[in-house]
Amino acid sequence: MYGLPQAGKIANDRLIKHLAEHGYEQAQHTHGLFTHKTNGVVFTLVVDDFGVKNVGRQNAEHLMASLRKIYSITADWTGSKYIGLTLKWDYKARVCDISMPDYIDKALQRFEVPTPTRAQHSPHAWLPPVYGTGPQLTKPIDDSTPLDKKGLTRLQQVIGTILYYARAVYNTMLVSLGTLASKQSAATEAASAATMQLLNYCATHPDAVVRFHASGMQLAIDSNVSYLSESEARSRVPATIFLLMLP
Secondary structure (H helix, E strand, O other): OOOOOOHHHHHHHHHHHHHHOOOEEEOOOOOOEEEEOOOOOEEEEEOOEEEEEOOOHHHHHHHHHHHHOOOOOOOOOOOOEEOOEEEEEEOOOOEEEEEOOOHHHHHHHHOOOOOOOOOOOOOOOOOOOOOOOOOOOOOOOOOOOEOOHHHHHHHHHHHHHHHHHHHHOOHHHHHHHHHHHHOHHHOEHHHHHHHHHHHHHHHHOOOOEEEEEOOOEEEEEEEOOEEEEEHHHEEEOOEEEEEEEOO
């Protein structure tokens, strides 16, 4: 039943059980990633979108036939759309371009952002260093006027809208979004001005594209934790992320 808080969990449990009956198993440590025991099909699942990797059409059709036993589904054999992303495949060059065409344009229309009179190439304000001087002070404490409820709601909507785009294809905005998000509880006119700078940056660079190249390298992560090793009962969590070429 839609609207029931447990609906998502119930539907997911039902799907996992049904897929298991047809040879598909969910990865132990990566929920939403499934593999078949024998036919090589691998797919990711986000809500109700399946992104499928397969060798041989008959193997993909096995997954579709399994799903159609209890669901109504549609298929895009070009693999050009997934969770709001547009994927452009070039198998000869072994590259894949990921983008979200018109996403920023629609967001700017929604928030009624006019075309900036000057190009904005920085998503956030910055203080230029002054070399050869003595101590340099940080920015003064923000004492500008707090935003009213309408202004705060708009700030939260901008963050929520732009964050998905930034995470998916344009991570240059993540620092600015993180700073704005930290100010939501006590947002001021200064935060509103910072939001407008971010939107002007989006208007200047509206259609980012991320290109992935096929290679033999694998992303590896080493992490560790020391429990209660810092003052005030704090812990430390280090991690190293690197690309690894396996023999």
